[in-house]
Amino acid sequence: MLEVRDLSKSFGGLKAVSEVSLTVGQGEFVGVIGPNGAGKTTLMNLITGYMRPTSGDVLFEGRSIVGLPPYRISHRGVGRTFQVVRPFAEMSVEDNVMTGALFSGARTNSLKVARKAAELPMELTGLTAKRHVAAGALTLGEKKKLELARALATNPRLLLLDEVMGGVTRGEVGELMEVLRRIHSAGVTIIMIEHLVEVIMELSQRVMVLNFGQKLFEGTPDAVVEHPAVIESYLGKPLEADAA
Numbered sequence: 001m002l003e004v005r006d007l008s009k010s011f012g013g014l015k016a017v018s019e020v021s022l023t024v025g026q027g028e029f030v031g032v033i034g035p036n037g038a039g040k041t042t043l044m045n046l047i048t049g050y051m052r053p054t055s056g057d058v059l060f061e062g063r064s065i066v067g068l069p070p071y072r073i074s075h076r077g078v079g080r081t082f083q084v085v086r087p088f089a090e091m092s093v094e095d096n097v098m099t100g101a102l103f104s105g106a107r108t109n110s111l112k113v114a115r116k117a118a119e120l121p122m123e124l125t126g127l128t129a130k131r132h133v134a135a136g137a138l139t140l141g142e143k144k145k146l147e148l149a150r151a152l153a154t155n156p157r158l159l160l161l162d163e164v165m166g167g168v169t170r171g172e173v174g175e176l177m178e179v180l181r182r183i184h185s186a187g188v189t190i191i192m193i194e195h196l197v198e199v200i201m202e203l204s205q206r207v208m209v210l211n212f213g214q215k216l217f218e219g220t221p222d223a224v225v226e227h228p229a230v231i232e233s234y235l236g237k238p239l240e241a242d243a244a
């Protein structure tokens, strides 16, 4: 479904992403971990068209998407969420989700169609009961669900998630994990960047570890935590300590 080939991005002398390759098959759930500044968000920006790579290629369903603007990549079926969520605070949950269908990828310009397209995303994220609540009144965890629902309204086959769990309460982490399981079960392929290692380990089938822009390791969650270089460069301490 997705093939990232020798992808690099330099900012001046800094190689934020350095010759990273990654293949993701349909229906997979792939986790991406790595220390601050490892290049995770940059990699996501390169895949979704928010940044142009210095070199390398990205193929989605067999066709290169490098150089396409973000809205066209979205239209092809690649959705994303942002680390910092910025819903339209005065607008209702439902109207915010509708913006996903109306603008990101311009799937429709009909309010009626957009309203219908918002139904399933609200259901999957557990927001249906809050549909008329102003987004500004939501908790951070609910705002993260709204961000997921907005991305789902673009109708993605592949969804890239940037730190969905960042800053939310423990209880909300559990709820968001349930939501992600539901989204995945609904047939959406997922690539997830996450600092909470235990979340990645529980949800992902495969994990890629980035360090200084390079792929340090890729394998099953079990293989990753046992890999000496990963423990040294990233985990640095027993997993239990990280999860505390």
Ligand SMILES: Nc1ncnc2c1ncn2[C@@H]1O[C@H](COP(=O)(O)OP(=O)(O)OP(=O)(O)O)[C@@H](O)[C@H]1O
Pocket: 011, 014, 016, 034, 035, 036, 037, 038, 039, 040, 041, 042, 043
């Ligand atoms: N637009 C930019 N201009 C210059 N340098 C940048 C830019 N974006 C990212 N960088 C640098 O590229 C490197 C990788 O950053 P990136 O945000 O991708 O890391 P990350 O793994 O997502 O980190 P975090 O976990 O803190 O979000 C960092 O050194 C960062 O300072």
